Amino acid sequence: MDDTSSFFDTVTWIITIAVLAAILLPQMFKILREYERAVIFRLGKYLKTKGPGLIFLIPFIDKIERVDLRVLTINVDRQEVITKDNVTVHVDAITFFRVVDAEEAIIQVERYIEATSWLAQTTLRSIVGQVELDELLANRDKINKKIQGIIDRQTDPWGIKVTAVEVKDVVLPENMKRAMARQAETERDRRAKVINAEGEYQAAERLVEAATMMQETPMALQLRYLQTMSEVSEENATFALLPLPLEIMEAFKSMANTTNPSPDE
Template sequence: MRRTDNQHIPPLAGFIFAVIMVAAVLGAVLMDGRIADLWIGLYVTLMLAVGTFFLMALKVAQQWEKAVVLRLGKFRGLRGPGVFWVIPVLDAVSNWIDHRVMVTPFSAEKTLTKDTVPVDVDAVLFWVVWDAEKASLEVEDYRAAISWAAQTALREIIGQMSLADILIGRAKMDADLQNLIDERTTPWGISVQSVEIRDIIIPQGLEEAMSRQAQAERERQARVILGESEEQIAHSFAQASEAYKNNPTALHLRAMNMLFEGLKQKGALVIVPSSAVDTMNLGGLTGMISMGQQLAAQEKLASDGLELPEA
């Protein structure tokens, strides 16, 4: 958390000041009536001065902080972490620099890409102060400066890329942004660790058009795959026909197997082209099957003591 009070008074200094004030009051009470009031006043004034010195001179910086100390307006040095002392009135702590990794969100709204498409881009920046002296003396407000530097760099990168490159090239965009922002912030003693694009928002109409384009592309690929499958099937049939070309016995056996597979299912209806009947003698084969079925029916009726009616 950033400190806004440059003359931060730590709890330790406040505690010492309170102890000295209590001691001054108790001493004044004990000395009342025993010594002159002038000496009592001098004692209380001295204790008040000592307590004020501790209150103003004692400073404490956290483990992750550096305090920038100026003496009469000139840079004196960096102090901390831990307890350090300053000279009241002459010294001043101008800034408390946080050395932890900081996170800054930034965005670019309605920024035109290289192909003139307006986009909204949200990103987050991870950075750290590596030189507290430069961060305090080279720029007025390094937090605001890095935020604006990141935003302008994002707009610049978007203007150099097309929409397609932005959508599919986030990793490259992150790297380019990091290099550009780091180049601008290095003189301030700030190093950019990483930049991550969180979201890219495009106009609603363009989003619908891209959705339709993607759907049409998927349908085109499906039709291409279906055509390739038909071609492979036709090629397989052509190879199979070569096996039956000069072997009529194999062709008849295959025809009988196909007919058997169709008739063995109950209630199946098999439609055979007339050309197939002529070329593969399926007519005689069908008659033989029908005669066999009729004889099997007569034998069953005879076994049951019934007679098959004459046609």
């Protein structure tokens, strides 16, 4: 009888120890990955930050908050914003940030990811509302850096570093899209007319230079005349050309002036 009682006592102790071990061991030992840190509170007071690897805790006395040190992303939901020139647009963005001080991220702010997300939304609305539509579309990089700088300054006391902010899309009203399309088409027409006018101007300049050169060098006109005849003769023409010296035309001109004197004479 005593042996049976002793056996049951031993089994009871073994079961009790096993249950306690199953309860206490997970509370005593934690394994942290390379990118994780544990902010430890003992009786509610901050003790230290540990990790990565195996850490030891006092069961039911020490509490930990795990913090991920990797770069995290936040999608800023699409916001309806009125720009500085009173155009309603819808914009969304994505924010990249990481925790550089796990202690500050846990102690200084409640739910730092959510807080950073709300801050990114309000900053996006504020900055877009301060710029005109053309600047928003043309200077996207400048606006991204401006938003990043503002958010980074706000989150620095929280131990958070904002690495980048990218405005993903700018959605315009349909009437604004049509107006911008008309504006772009008009601008293209204007450029085409300017280029055409510039070409005409340059061609006129060249013609004036050629005329001046031919006036100063009559032989150049003769050579041009012969070149034109050569070009015409290469065509499949059904007529024949008889070249005449230009001096003959001058003679005819002198005779016409002699026959028909001017009214002043």
